[in-house]
Amino acid sequence: DTAVSQTPKYLVTQMGNDKSIKCEQNLGHDTMYWYKQDSKKFLKIMFSYNNKELIINETVPNRFSPKSPDKAHLNLHINSLELGDSAVYFCASSRELADTQYFGPGTRLTVL
C-alpha cells in the first residue's frame, strides 16, 4: 500500500492555465506539507497543515493555494501558471510537527 500518493505524476500545461495536484496519505498522520524542488534539487517548503489548519505558509506567490478537505488529503491549486513554476512538487506527511516526514513520489510540472 502506498503511504503517500500524488496525482498526477506528470503534468504538462501552457502558461496561464490553472492546475491542481492531489495528495493523499494513509498513515493516519496529523501534519501534511507541500514542497517545491527545482532543477538543482533545492527543496523549498511551501505550506504545511496540521489537523486541517494551515500552520506554515512560506513566501509563495498567492497564485498557489493549498486546500485540506480532511486530515488525509492536501491538494495544491495553482492559478495562472508561469514558466518559473516548472519544478517537481512533493507532498509529505508526518505524525506530528518536527517528526519524520514521509514523501510522495512527486509531480513533475512542466509549463510551456
Next chain:
Amino acid sequence: GDSVTQMEGPVTLSEEAFLTINCTYTATGYPSLFWYVQYPGEGLQLLLKATKADDKGSNKGFEATYRKETTSFHLEKGSVQVSDSAVYFCALSDRGGSYIPTFGRGTSLIVHP
C-alpha cells in the same frame, strides 16, 4: 532563523570507499536532525535520524552522530556500493523554535564500480 549547510557535490567515489558528507546546522530551539536520501526519479525517504545530543542514528551501514558542541551531523559509511548513488539531504526540525522543516541543498553521491 534555522539553517542547514552541507557540502556541495557531486561526491564521486569508487565502490568500497569510505564516505563522509558534512552537515552543520544553526537552530534556536531543540532540533531533531535527519538524513534523507533521494534516489533518481523518487521522493525523499528517511535514512536515519537523531533527536538529542550525542544520539547516533544508523541504517543500512550509514551512521551520523548528533554533535551539539560542533552543531554537526555528518553522514558516514565505511564501504559504499554503486546502489548508494543518490542525493543526500541533511535536515532539521526545531521543536523549540519555528518547527519549520529546514533542508540543506543536497549532496549528490556517485559511486563507480
